[in-house]
Structure formats: C-alpha cells, structure tokens
Amino acid sequence: MRLHVRGVGLPDETEIQLWIVDGRISTEPIAGADTVFDGGWIVPGLVDAHCHVGLGHHGEIPLDEAIAQAETERDVGALLLRDCGSPTDTRSLDDRDDMPRIIRAGRHLARPKRYAAGFSRELEDEWQLPDAVAEEARRGDGWIKLVGDWIDRGAGDLAPLWSDDVLAAAIEAAHAHGAGSPRTSSARTRCPA
Known part of the structure; x- marks a missing residue:
C-alpha cells in the first residue's frame, strides 16, 4: 500500500x-x-511516556485485551509507548506494523504482598532479585521496574523491600544483562541505591 x-x-x-x-x-x-x-x-506521532500495555485492574490480561489497549493508544495518536511494567508479554506486538512501537520494562519486581495484587512478580526470598532482574532485563528493552518500598504493616507504613547488598547485586545483574539507565524504582522513601 x-x-x-x-x-x-x-x-x-x-x-x-x-x-x-x-x-x-x-x-x-x-x-x-x-x-x-x-x-x-x-503532526508527528505522540509519545505516551508512562503506560502499562497488558495490565488490567487486577493484573495480567489476555493478549487480545493488551492489543486493544495498544490500538487505543495508536488511535489517539501515540506511536511510541514507554511501557513501565506489565505482567502480560506483549513482545509479539513488535512484529505488527499497525501497532505503536513499545519500549518496555518487563514486569514489576516486588516482595510478596508488598505491591498491588497481581501487578508484580513476587519474590519470596530477596536474594532472588538479581536473577529476576537478569530475566526481566532480557524480557524488557533495557530497563527494569523495581518496587523500592511499599506498605509493610509489620515494619511501619512504608519500608524498603530490598537490603542494600541485594539491591547492589541486582543493579550489577541489570548492567551485566544490558539494562542500564534509565532504571526505574517505584519508591516513596529514600532508596539506598
């Protein structure tokens, strides 16, 4: 055509x-x-600098719903999407000329019950973080989404999810697997890294 x-x-x-x-x-x-x-x-295509293609109200959604989200973005003029973390694998959309280009972070990484239910990949042991970061670096496009702190009713309203040593090892793993700046942390308190 x-x-x-x-x-x-x-x-x-x-x-x-x-x-x-x-x-x-x-x-x-x-x-x-x-x-x-x-x-x-x-006018040139717009950029949606913070979206979550493949994330629904309760977490992961079927791929056809993620496609509908991307089509909505496209139909309002967004031709480049910065997906800031999604449990749904949307990489198959990269092969479609009728879809916006997506730069993605992969899935949010958090501890159990320390982020919105269904949104993150929950790691039982904090030392799973470096390996999870490496996996998400391969799944994403050069950046990782870490939940830096969240409500911990046992330790106070907001508390860090990761110790300094684990966070440093995770950042090293991210760099070793091609993820560099920008790296994103959802945090409301000071993040030690």
Whole structure:
C-alpha cells in the first residue's frame, strides 16, 4: 500500500507532503501513491511516556485485551509507548506494523504482598532479585521496574523491600544483562541505591 498526505506541518506551519510505503514515511515522491489526506494539520506521532500495555485492574490480561489497549493508544495518536511494567508479554506486538512501537520494562519486581495484587512478580526470598532482574532485563528493552518500598504493616507504613547488598547485586545483574539507565524504582522513601 502506497499512501500520500498533504497538509500543514507543525510546528513550522509550512505545507508538507509525505509518502508512506510499508509503514515507512518518506519526503520523496512515490509513484502510484493514493492521496488519503489533503489539507489540514500534520503532526508527528505522540509519545505516551508512562503506560502499562497488558495490565488490567487486577493484573495480567489476555493478549487480545493488551492489543486493544495498544490500538487505543495508536488511535489517539501515540506511536511510541514507554511501557513501565506489565505482567502480560506483549513482545509479539513488535512484529505488527499497525501497532505503536513499545519500549518496555518487563514486569514489576516486588516482595510478596508488598505491591498491588497481581501487578508484580513476587519474590519470596530477596536474594532472588538479581536473577529476576537478569530475566526481566532480557524480557524488557533495557530497563527494569523495581518496587523500592511499599506498605509493610509489620515494619511501619512504608519500608524498603530490598537490603542494600541485594539491591547492589541486582543493579550489577541489570548492567551485566544490558539494562542500564534509565532504571526505574517505584519508591516513596529514600532508596539506598
């Protein structure tokens, strides 16, 4: 499919023409392209910098529901999504030209009952964290989502989930498996790392 659009580009407010072939945009004319838009405003795709494609009200959702979430994002103009952690594996969407591009963190990592139910991968022993970080680094796109603190009714309202030694080992594992900056921690108190 070869498409052609003509309109006023933002932010410069100059008339532009674009051609689209196989999901690629070009400023060079393409023979045989159908003009599908002529007049009006042309804006670049938007970025949703914090979303959770594949996360429902109670945690993991079926892939078809995750696809519907991504389609909603696309339909409102978001063509790049920064998925900040999801229990649903959405990597299969990467092969689809009709979906926004997703940069993902993998699944939230937390201790049992120390984050919203169904949202995180719960680790019984805190020393499981470095291996879990390595797995999520391979599943994600270069960053990890750690829950740094959460309500612990036995220790106080908010308390760290990980000891300093475990957190340092987890960060080392993240770097060893290609995850670098940015790394994200959901924390409301000071995180020792």
